[in-house]
Amino acid sequence: MRAIQITEFGGPEVLTVADLPDPAAGPGHLLIDVSRAGVNYADTHQAENSYLSESTLPMVPGGEVVGTTPDGRRVVALVGTGGYAEKAVAPEALAWDVPDAIDDLTALGMIVQGASAWVLLRRSVHLEPGESVVVHASAGGVGTIAVQLAKAWGAGRVIATASSERKRQLALDLGADVAIDAGVPDLTRALIDANEGRRVDTVLEMTGGTVTDQSLRALAPFGRLAFYGMASRKEPSPVRPATLMSHSTTISGMWLAHVFQLPGNVMRRALDELFALAADGGIRVVAGGEYGLTEVRRAHEDLRARRTTGKLVLDPSR
Template sequence: MRAVQLSSFGGPEVLQVVDVAEPSPAEGTAVFTVRAAGINYADTHATEDSYLAKQQLPLIPGGEVVVELPESGRGLALVGTGGYAERIALAPAQIIPVPSGVSDPAALACLVQGASAWHLLRTSTHLSPGETVVVHAAAGGVGSIAVQLAKHWGAGRVIATASSADKRRLALELGADVAVDSRAEDLTAALKQANGGKGVDVVLEMTGGSVFDQSLAALAPFGRLAVYGMAGRSEPSPVRPTTLMAHSTAVIGFWLAHTVRRPGMLAAAITDLFGLVAAGTIRPVIGGRYTLDTVADAHRELLARTSTGKLFLDPTAR
């Protein structure tokens, strides 16, 4: 079968389309045809071996798939690796049925990115009605859903940040009350100005470096900053306990992989999101569709921060 595989770690250039052996199902698993695979920012870390989970070579990237099920059904699964291929071996217990009112790319948007947005707001920061939420990278996969969920759950004000006018316009269309240029020289001041001169209650942050530092400085007393990525590839300044105590603020880390270890956490988010998408309450922003041969282009767009919404791979297309 055809798959995207890398034999050395590096940038998009290491993603090569090759013919590999059919997956061999272990006990309790079966082989399924991949209809679509999600392309996530974390995949760019996987190809570099620079993320939280260490990778092994040879590697077929891709952590989420929609597969064909017997009797014409469709299923969604979080797989870790192996998604950038025509077929994959899975345990049936991993698979969540996809309802008819949810498309393949919309289903993928509900998994890594949608469930992350759901748990960042619900589980990590415990968003309360009336609070102000800052969503960085608001036109991206996580951000575009987080903006909509925050409004749906009663946020008093949603402040979106993005690097281009088009992305800020999209964030406003999705329900953000204010859109701020993420490249502002004084981001702390810009966030507070967008909140009427006051500190903000919740920040969802995935860049690192100075964006983290300035977002932490923008928090109001009892504010919470949830960090779920390091897209900027640079570490923020050390966080001192006295800094947190001085304003009764909190910094919370989030990695979706941990929800898998607690039965029901991932399924609860996916089930809720499927219902919201089918009802039209949440609109996943679907970005580019890529083939096995062009998936490296998707990685380049992610690294250049030029992509919008959910990118996905169609392994059946040429």
């Protein structure tokens, strides 16, 4: 089969097309003919070995696929690694049947980005109806879904941030009440002004650096910030517990992998709700671009340069 293989860590330049043996599915696993593979920002960290879980070489990157099993099931699955290929193997417990009404793009957009937005709003910040929500990187895969979910679940005001006018307009089109540039000199004041002069209740943050610092300062008493990425690759300032107490604020972290340690099959609940909303037209996955397998370097370059919006996918047939 054709696949993308990494034999040394680094940037997009280490992603190389290779002919590799077909994988074999052992007990408790499914072999999947991949119709599309998802591309996530985490994949850029995986390629340079800067992700939360350590990578080993040689490696076929890519953590999510949609396709068909030998017995004809159409599934979307989390594979950890091995997704950038014509065939992939997934644990049966991490593969979910895709309803007929859900296309490949939507299936891939929901399994990581959609589920992340669901968990962030439901479990990390515990959004209450009427509360304000700041969605940073609102034109990205998680951000586009989070804006729509926050509105669907009764947020009082959704404040989106994005780096360009085009991205900010996308956030408004998806239902955000206001969209601002996170790169302004005084982001704290800009967020408060965007919330009509009030401090904000919740923040979904994956940028890091000063964006995190200034967002924390914009929180209202009992405000919550959920941190789920660091796209800038810059650490925020350390936070003293006494500072949290003095403002009654909460910081949480979220890594989707931990969802599978929770009782009650949280991932299945999230996907059922997301697929139902998508089938009814309540939310949609924004197509961020489809790349051939041979174009994977450009996909990573576009992601790292923040040129993309929505969900990126790879077509392994080209």
